[in-house]
Amino acid sequence: MHMDLVAALDIGGTKIAGALVDDRGRILLRAQRPTPAQEDGDTVMGAVEAVLDELAASPLWSGARAVGIGSAGPVDRLGGTVSPVNVPGWRGFPLVSRVRSHVGGLPVELVGDGVAMTAAEHWQGAARGHDNALCMVVSTGVGGGLILGGQLHPGPTGNAGHIGHISVDLDGDLCPCGARGCVERIASGPNIARRALSDGWRPGPDGDASAAAVARAARAGDRAAVASFERAAQALAAGIAATATLVEIDIAVIGGGVAKAGEVLFAPLRRALRDYATLSFVQRLEVAPASTGTDAGLVGAAAAALRMGARAGEAHPQAV
Numbered sequence: 001m002h003m004d005l006v007a008a009l010d011i012g013g014t015k016i017a018g019a020l021v022d023d024r025g026r027i028l029l030r031a032q033r034p035t036p037a038q039e040d041g042d043t044v045m046g047a048v049e050a051v052l053d054e055l056a057a058s059p060l061w062s063g064a065r066a067v068g069i070g071s072a073g074p075v076d077r078l079g080g081t082v083s084p085v086n087v088p089g090w091r092g093f094p095l096v097s098r099v100r101s102h103v104g105g106l107p108v109e110l111v112g113d114g115v116a117m118t119a120a121e122h123w124q125g126a127a128r129g130h131d132n133a134l135c136m137v138v139s140t141g142v143g144g145g146l147i148l149g150g151q152l153h154p155g156p157t158g159n160a161g162h163i164g165h166i167s168v169d170l171d172g173d174l175c176p177c178g179a180r181g182c183v184e185r186i187a188s189g190p191n192i193a194r195r196a197l198s199d200g201w202r203p204g205p206d207g208d209a210s211a212a213a214v215a216r217a218a219r220a221g222d223r224a225a226v227a228s229f230e231r232a233a234q235a236l237a238a239g240i241a242a243t244a245t246l247v248e249i250d251i252a253v254i255g256g257g258v259a260k261a262g263e264v265l266f267a268p269l270r271r272a273l274r275d276y277a278t279l280s281f282v283q284r285l286e287v288a289p290a291s292t293g294t295d296a297g298l299v300g301a302a303a304a305a306l307r308m309g310a311r312a313g314e315a316h317p318q319a320v
C-alpha cells in the first residue's frame with residue numbers, strides 16, 4: 001500500500017493529541033495523553049514521546065514522511081522552541097530537536113496553534129477556496145492565523161495573525177500580555193463571563209459561570225449577557241476590520257468554544273463589522289463559523305508539515 005503520511009501533534013495545556021494523517025487530511029490513527037502541565041519540562045516531553053511511540057507502534061508509521069506540530073504559544077518556529085503560557089516547565093524548550101531525534105530524524109515543522117487551525121480551515125474548512133483569510137480561535141484566549149495570496153503565512157516565528165493581542169481599546173483594561181485593551185481582554189470566554197457578571201448577570205442553580213452559560217442566558221434575553229456578547233463582538237469586529245484593511249482578507253473564520261454561541265455572537269459581530277469595516281475594499285468581508293471542529297489542531301499541524309514537505313520535496317500534498 002502506497003502511503004505518504006505525516007505525524008501530527010496538537011499540544012495544548014490540557015492534552016497532547018497525535019495522529020497519522022494522509023495527504024487528503026484524513027486521520028488514520030490517533031493517540032492522546034493528558035499534558036502534565038505543572039511538571040518539569042522532561043516530564044511533559046515524556047508525554048509527547050508516549051504519543052509518538054503509540055503512533056510509531058502501528059504498521060502505518062512506515063509511511064510517515066514528516067512531523068507537523070501545532071503548539072500552544074508562543075512558539076519560535078525558526079529556533080524550534082516553544083514557551084506555552086500554560087506549561088511553565090517549557091520555556092524556550094527545544095521541542096523540534098527533541099521530536100526530531102525521537103523519530104529518527106524525520107523533518108519536523110512547528111507552528112502556533114492559531115496558525116495550525118488556520119491551515120486546517122484553509123485546507124478542509126470554511127476558508128477553503130479563499131486566497132486571503134483570517135482564521136481565529138476564540139476560547140480561553142483569542143488566537144489566529146493568516147492565509148495570504150493563497151498560502152499559509154506563519155511569519156518567521158510561527159505566530160503571525162495573533163489577533164488576540166491587537167489593542168482595540170487604547171486605554172482599556174490591562175492584558176496579561178502587558179498591553180491594554182487587547183481583543184482577548186474583551187472577547188475571550190473568561191472575559192465575556194467576567195463582564196456579564198460585573199453587569200449583573202447571575203449563573204443559574206448549576207453555578208455554571210462559563211461563557212457558554214452566558215450564551216444561554218443571552219439567548220433567553222438576559223440583558224447583561226446580551227451586552228457582554230455585543231461588546232465581545234465589537235472587539236472582534238474592530239480587530240477583523242483592522243486586519244482586512246491592512247492585508248485585504250475576504251473572509252474571517254471564527255472557531256473555538258465561544259463561537260459555539262452561534263448567532264448570539266455572529267449577529268452582533270456582523271452588525272459591528274458594518275461600523276468598523278467601512279472602506280470600499282473591505283465592505284464585502286464575510287464572516288463564517290469554523291468547520292473543522294476539534295480536529296483542527298491535528299489536521300492543521302499535518303497541513304503545515306505537508307506544506308513544508310512540498311518545499312523540501314519530501315511529500316506530495318494535495319490542495320494544501
Ligand SMILES: [Zn+2]
Nearest residue numbers: 165175177182
Ligand atoms: Zn494582550
